Amino acid sequence: MNGADPGRWSAVAEGWAQLWGGFAEPAWDAVLAAAGAGRGTRVLDVGCGAGDLLVHLAGRGAAAAGIDPAPGMVAYARARLPGADIRLGTADHLPWPDAVFDLAVSVNALQFAEDTLAALAELTRVTVPGGHVAVANWAEGSRNDLTVIEDAVARADGEEPWPDGDLRLPGGLEELLHDGGLTPVAAGIAEVPWRAADDDTLVRGVLLGEEPATVAAMAPTVITAARPFRTPDGGYRLVNAFRYAVGRTTR
Template sequence: MGSAQTQGELWGARAREWADLQEVSFGPLYDAALNAAKAATGSAVLDVGCGAGLALKMAQARGAKVTGLDAAAGLVEIARRRCPGGDIRLGECEELPFADNSFDVTTGFNSFQYATDPVHALSEAKRVTKPNGYVVVAVWGAADQCELAPYLAAVGKLLPPPPPGAPGPFALSAPGALEALVGKAGLTPGAIASVITTMRFPDEATTVRGLLASGVAERAIRNSGEDAVRKGVSDAVRPSRKGDGSYEFKNEWRFLLSRA
């Protein structure tokens, strides 16, 4: 059994806030990854864990034929509206409902690591990607290059106790970790690239509302209560407040370009 039901409930709980307040900041990451994978007119692109569909919208603007899959019904609805003509489905990343060798490019932006079995999820990505096609896996960069690291730490303290040995949010940013993961799935790892994204909010209330929109934050809310999570997030990010009351967070992301 995969993780779709659990992750779908968590990431879909505040779908509109995610789409409007968080996802917009990932544009530079999506653009760089699509460039590296040569997504263009005529390409068939699949985004696994497509969220609210911004990466697919950008691929579609390049002339690609786009397909997306996500576990959260609310996010899928937004993605469908954003990508008219795209094939956006609700589903499980470990059981992709697509034929072998269907796509030129398969992407997973901060998604494969949420699978119950990430290696199996990546094996599915390999299966549906054409031979020698690209599979792109994006994860957080180094913790010391992520200004949201205090937020992640604060939320982490309010989550249920993890199983012994459970990886943290930056586990795949360690040297060689991402290459080893995709290698276990039979993919051929290529180059790793880093991209800095910037998340901006006009005030504290919007900052907290935006940062509560992730599935991880929702899990903390269900474990510790919304008041506790709001306070934890507010306290953690307050040092980033600018003189005009706005907030800005620069974060490193890394993506690995591998071959099927």
């Protein structure tokens, strides 16, 4: 699914929350620990999707706000967190004044901005002096079991697998923060396993957002490629990794 297409993300908001919602929690916790975020911390989640991180933050007592370009995602997040400040918009034009958050974070979203540095500048602008800006996304494909399945699907469809983007590679996120004028304070890799209870859940998760005909045609490819990750109970466990980096604002 095209990661930059708000319409397609809108259509899969509920499915995303059900199938993938909390899988990035180890990366969230690494970022929050590095930024010292806890009860009362004002956090902005840029690219908040279905509100999964916002729910997580609310459970920790943080004062969380979110923004996403997909109307369906925003509606779903608002339904989960009535009264929360969740807005429709993009990372490069954040509709908040300067210096209102202690932490601005973007998980698997900033890479879809038209201008990544301009978007990072917006995250920095809305963060208080001495506050933190954090970015996290998938690590390079070789660290992700999911890549094995996605590459098999691409080849079955007559396409070449997508190469890793710069932000997925070692040092990419740290370089981005440095170029954005931030002082890096932490960076690392978090293991983010994803589990599917059965073949149907596996196929729906991997092919989320695809047309029914495509799902039916590609299901055997997905199941075959996932065979090494099958568990004794008939489910699947895919071990993946997110890279993260946290910087401190210097203004």
